[in-house]
Amino acid sequence: MTQASIIDGKAFAEGLRGKVAELAAKFEPAAGRKAGLAVVLVGEDPASQVYVRSKGKQTVACGMASFEHKLPEDTTQDVLLALVDQLNADPLVDGILVQLPLPKHLDEQAVVDRISPSKDVDGLTPISTGRLALGLPGLVPCTPLGSLMLLKDRLGNLSGLNAVVIGRSILVGKPMAQLLLGENCTVTIAHSRTQDLPEVVRRADIVVAAVGRPEMVKADWIKPGATVIDVGINRLPPAEGSEKGRLVGDVDFADASTVAGAITPVPGGVGPMTIAVLLRNTIVAAHRNADLALAEDAI
Numbered sequence: 001m002t003q004a005s006i007i008d009g010k011a012f013a014e015g016l017r018g019k020v021a022e023l024a025a026k027f028e029p030a031a032g033r034k035a036g037l038a039v040v041l042v043g044e045d046p047a048s049q050v051y052v053r054s055k056g057k058q059t060v061a062c063g064m065a066s067f068e069h070k071l072p073e074d075t076t077q078d079v080l081l082a083l084v085d086q087l088n089a090d091p092l093v094d095g096i097l098v099q100l101p102l103p104k105h106l107d108e109q110a111v112v113d114r115i116s117p118s119k120d121v122d123g124l125t126p127i128s129t130g131r132l133a134l135g136l137p138g139l140v141p142c143t144p145l146g147s148l149m150l151l152k153d154r155l156g157n158l159s160g161l162n163a164v165v166i167g168r169s170i171l172v173g174k175p176m177a178q179l180l181l182g183e184n185c186t187v188t189i190a191h192s193r194t195q196d197l198p199e200v201v202r203r204a205d206i207v208v209a210a211v212g213r214p215e216m217v218k219a220d221w222i223k224p225g226a227t228v229i230d231v232g233i234n235r236l237p238p239a240e241g242s243e244k245g246r247l248v249g250d251v252d253f254a255d256a257s258t259v260a261g262a263i264t265p266v267p268g269g270v271g272p273m274t275i276a277v278l279l280r281n282t283i284v285a286a287h288r289n290a291d292l293a294l295a296e297d298a299i
């Protein structure tokens with residue numbers, strides 16, 4: 001039985017952060033200030049708190065300024081929009097990220113829409129989304145861009161490959177499909193209403209799973225030798241006697257590894273790329289905002 005090679009997102013992310021740090025070190029004397037990232041967290045969601053803490057630490061470790069804004073769970077839409085306006089106007093802030101999901105009473109899309117496109121390091125505003133769809137340069141959502149970087153590093157040219165993206169979220173599925181289309185893949189977006197999903201996935205040279213259903217994709221869904229990118233991060237219920245459940249992806253890793261050519265693990269695959277690409281997008285935005293040249297394709 002063959003065994004898939006493991007795509008090490010943690011190591012790749014470390015390399016990317018190293019490149020960001022080099023650029024940030026050169027940016028500071030050229031611009032007369034550090035590149036800056038503002039992260040907004042509303043409420044007490046434990047996973048979001050961990051991600052936001054990690055973002056702050058990694059921003060500072062790369063030599064950029066981190067501005068953290070923590071708001072209570074009962075924050076009103078008006079207060080949140082006023083904070084986004086304030087960050088849009090702040091010349092020390094190059095990138096703004098509102099951690100998702102927001103508490104249910106808030107209108108997520110309206111908040112994202114308020115972010116200035118020049119500071120949209122999450123790539124979620126209508127302008128960024130439209131530019132991606134048109135194939136124009138812009139800021140691209142972090143998880144899909146990180147997944148594409150891993151794919152290109154593993155496979156080189158993706159042109160002509162069949163890609164199936166499972167999931168159609170704004171954060172991952174849709175932008176991922178656009179990025180793969182931009183690489184001349186033949187792209188299928190599968191979702192909860194797709195008929196005979198295993199059969200659709202079996203045609204794919206590249207599978208990107210982003211549905212949020214623990215270990216849904218099995219070995220017999222995978223074309224032998226396919227490259228599998230697992231975007232899912234699901235915490236299983238804790239086993240008896242332990243406090244925390246195991247973290248698994250949307251792909252049954254042990255099972256799919258017997259058929260795939262290469263596969264990302266969870267943890268240590270796509271997850272670490274999400275924050276590394278956020279830092280990459282921040283230094284890119286900083287150069288644009290300060291009118292400094294940067295070879296964006298090189299990072």
Ligand SMILES: Nc1nc2c(c(=O)[nH]1)N[C@@H](CN(C=O)c1ccc(C(=O)N[C@@H](CCC(=O)O)C(=O)O)cc1)CN2
Nearest residue numbers: 051098099100101122142143267268269271272274275
């Ligand atoms: N505004 C945004 N909100 C959210 C995004 C986003 O890109 N923009 N993505 C996710 C959460 N996320 C970052 O915000 C994120 C998820 C996972 C990881 C990560 O490194 N995961 C580790 C495991 C971590 C653990 O033990 O729990 C891994 O996979 O190895 C980083 C960032 C939703 N919200």
